[in-house]
Amino acid sequence: MCPNCRAFITTKDRVCPYCEVPLAPRPVQRSEDDGGLLAGIIPHATFVTSLILILNFGLYFAATLLSMKSGNGGAFMSLDGLSLFRFGAKEGQAIFAGQWWRLITAGFLHGGLFHIFLNSWALYDVGANVEQIYGARRFIVIYFMSTVAGFMASLVWTPALSVGASAGLFGLIGAMIAVTMGDRTSYASMLRGFYVRWAIYGLLLGLLPFFRTDNAAHLGGLAAGFLVGWVAGTPRPSRPFMEKIWMIGAISSIAITVLGFVRMYLWFAGFSRI
Numbered sequence: 001m002c003p004n005c006r007a008f009i010t011t012k013d014r015v016c017p018y019c020e021v022p023l024a025p026r027p028v029q030r031s032e033d034d035g036g037l038l039a040g041i042i043p044h045a046t047f048v049t050s051l052i053l054i055l056n057f058g059l060y061f062a063a064t065l066l067s068m069k070s071g072n073g074g075a076f077m078s079l080d081g082l083s084l085f086r087f088g089a090k091e092g093q094a095i096f097a098g099q100w101w102r103l104i105t106a107g108f109l110h111g112g113l114f115h116i117f118l119n120s121w122a123l124y125d126v127g128a129n130v131e132q133i134y135g136a137r138r139f140i141v142i143y144f145m146s147t148v149a150g151f152m153a154s155l156v157w158t159p160a161l162s163v164g165a166s167a168g169l170f171g172l173i174g175a176m177i178a179v180t181m182g183d184r185t186s187y188a189s190m191l192r193g194f195y196v197r198w199a200i201y202g203l204l205l206g207l208l209p210f211f212r213t214d215n216a217a218h219l220g221g222l223a224a225g226f227l228v229g230w231v232a233g234t235p236r237p238s239r240p241f242m243e244k245i246w247m248i249g250a251i252s253s254i255a256i257t258v259l260g261f262v263r264m265y266l267w268f269a270g271f272s273r274i
Contacts, residue, residue: 018185048136049127052108052143053120056165059108060116063087078112081161088264090151092159099267101260103155107147109163119165123172126198130172133179135235137246139172142228144253146171146221153220166202167217171225173199178229 015022060079067075067083075083085091088105095102110116131139150167173195180192199222206213235243 046128046131046136048139048143049123049131052127052165052168053123056108056110056116056120059087060110063109076113079110084109084111084163085161086268088261088268090154090162092155095155099263101263103148103151104144104257104260105264106151106163107165107168110165111163115164119169123165123169126169126172126176130175133234134175134229134232135246137243137250138229138232138235140250140253141246142171142175142225142232143168144257145228146174146225149224150217150219150221153223154214154217157214157216162214162217164214164217166213167221168225170199170202170218170221171228173202174222174225174227175229175232178226179234181230 009016009018063079063083064075066086067079070080070083072080072083081089085094087109088102089109090102090106110119127139127143130142134142147165147168150170151162154162154167176195177192177199180188180195183189203215203218206215206218232246235246237243
């Protein structure tokens, strides 16, 4: 994006074709065919996106081991509700009893192998794009706020057990829609249409009984991601104060997430001794 007018441009442009402002050279110039892994079919996964994926899979395998010890022979394919609850799934009665951290930890848990692979594939794709456009600081805030808002919306809709990265994922989709608003270029219009369709398809899939997805969490995450993305905008070197604000927001999001997992572990340790 042009740092002056925020229009979408190509990596080959040295002068913005819309506002005619000279563009500084990129620190690393990519080769002609460097569009991501497998010749652009899979984009480059960026740092924060990769960390989230690693954490998701780590928790999934840990919950699988717990579920197997509890007698669930098919745990690798589908986890039982008690194991998910013990690892921090969203559940209304527990949250109203003071376990606020479930609004965060639930976003890193998955109910089955198909569930985690579907969310991971989408997060790998969308997350890499969002992180490259918004930067790591804004990405962290968008993902955190979307996850919390998504499970808050789910809590209002139903107190039932719910898990999944899709609340944060829909938030990233909302942020990608927000970043194209107000940009009249054909590329921005194409990109906006692509992510709007992605959001619609995801919500429609949630209506199918086979998927049993939490559309309330999806809608809450989508709305939060759009709002945060709209307010955040993309990084501008000319506004160092705002970059410090987003740095504080990112650090705060990480700190609250870590605190949530610490609270989850302490509760889990006490629950296990019962």
